[in-house]
Amino acid sequence: MDPKQFLTTSGVIIVAGKGGVGKTAVSAALAMASSSVGLRTLIVEVEGKSGLASLFNSAQFSYSEIQLVEPSLGVGEVRARTVLPEDALLDYLKDHGLKRISGRLVSTGALDVVATAVPGISDILVLGKIKQLERSREFDLIIVDAPAAGHAITFLRSASGLEDAVKVGPINSQAKDVLALLNDPTRCRVLLVTSPEETPVNELIETAYSLEDEVGVSLGPVVVNGVLPELPGLQANPLEAAAQAGVELQPSEAQNLADAALFRLQRTALQRAQLDRMAQELPLPQLLLPYVFTSELGPDGLAQLSNGLLAKIRDLPDPSRS
Amino acid sequence: MSLESVVAQSHVIVCCGSGGVGKTTTAAVIALHAALQGRKTVVVTIDPARRLADALGLDGLTNEPAQIPGLPEGSGEMWAMMLDTKATFDGLVRRYAADSNQTEQILENSFYRNISTSLSGTQEYMASEKLYELxxxxxxxxxxxxxxxxxxxxxxxxxxxxxxxxxxxRIYKVLMLPTRGIVKAVNVAAQTLLRSISKVVGTEVIADAIAFFGAFEGMEQGFKERAAEVDSLLSQPDTAFILIASPHADTMAEAQFFAARLRELKITVRALIINRMQPSFGDNHSPEDLAERYAGTPLGEQYQCLAEAQHLARGEQKHLLGLAQELAPAPVVQVPVQAFEVSNMATLQMLGQAMFDTDVTSEP
Known part of the structure; x- marks a missing residue:
């Protein structure tokens, strides 16, 4: 499938996954991929203090947009901002005639009371703000780095919950608008991210079903981050492999090679089992991103991930030809 | 100092760290290890993966501790529970309410019900409350x-x-003031604030909030005192904070930030556990060059595999260094990534061995 077509299937992509699986790295890689095919891209962070900014060697994002990648020939601009619950709530109250006392809303703690009195109100306002950004048509793609794991479901479920709870008034219409966004596959999709390991895979499967059933949001392919490439040569005995290449190995060196190979083979076997199981239990295509052998993902690693993502998107079947 | 002795000397262990670093499993491993040495232990999990509950041999964990079956002869006891925020909060309300009437009023209030599901910090609060009870x-x-x-x-x-x-x-207090005959001028503004909020979010929800604070009156003191007691438990010398991280630059940076904040609060991190470290399989040659020289042959792939492992391991050690120095003299336990998944008691014990065996040799 053409990456540009894939990335513009919906104007908003929400990236969600359990903590530690690399959801943030995938959001960043997706933004780079989108930029590289010329799309004007916005990254939205909805929780404070994620690693997103440092992946771009940028200062922490804030409520006002900043530029991460300059537009140039064939390269789309990448911008980033936060939409944090408290900002969104404050914004909303200001828009509804409470501007004069917004300072007091915070200082008296009234904001906490409102957020507790109407559960989900902050979430719906965050999503409402995202909808507003989507409607402005200023960007070809908006990538939302969703809250981690369990909270992602609550976050996305806030709209249907509030539509029921608050029957009339501005919150109700806000909820309706957000639901319309979430339920329209041409406007919004969720990409779920996991690593090829048992617990994250279990959690992903559960999340996938509850998002479809309870939120009615359309799911894109599953992104599996950190997939170790299989190396068939590891099956061979190091001494024989060396003989074949015409060299002789020190016993300790042969032992290190054998240990490293065994370890890798065990891990790839576990990984394969999890990917197969996920394919059986969840009928979604999988985009497998290669493991980046670094403990600190910098611009190089990000480029590697983004290229890997583009390659896997190209491998997806072309919907127009099916 | 080793992790072993930190655990042996502690009455309470708090496992901290960012999401996805293996906190819950580590907590279970520590409780199991101490139980195998004859102590009676309990682990409070927050939201254990189904697999861990299965591994512990419990169908479903509840808000009350259940004893883990199948520990070898001569062991102590291990118990486990899963925090139920609402049930724990309900228990506190029952404890501090003046009578059953007050309890009812609070438990049935919809604002109260929202507190346990929606107010941020409530889960953390109840975790520390449960810790105190236990x-x-x-x-x-x-x-x-x-x-x-x-x-x-x-x-x-x-x-x-x-x-x-x-x-x-304060909102509630300010609101109640007029009826108590204190200067009204201050409250006009507060009333206006509430009226305006009501207009935007609905009168009913604000009325529920006010009813809640009304019903809660008199209990604040109990809650405050309890919070102070929990605080003091957390600063006891036999309460140990153990920091758990994974070997990535970002989670280590977060751990370092956390350690610095703890220090400001005069709390010492007693041990650092880094889960899922990459083993390095020796480091006495340059496998990158050899991988390139023999590229395309099985030997080349074997060197590539070794090179990738060693490169990753070196990066991890580099990131670990700053954190380990920050926390010195706390022991740093580097748990290698395992080639198995924790799926039952046996694998949980194997992970425990990996954790407590590497312990001795890995002090900085």
């Missing part, structure tokens, strides 16, 4: 508590005070 009001030798996955790991420490403050809310 440590002070029960006879466990060791209580190990997992902390909720949150961006801000300090929430666990700050939540009790914050919640106590929330429950002692």
């Amino acid at each position: 440590a002070i009001e029960s006879d466990y030798d060791l209580v190990v508590v997992d902390t909720p996955p949150t961006r801000n790991a300090l929430d666990f420490l700050e939540a009790p005070r914050r919640l106590a403050k929330f429950l002692d809310h």
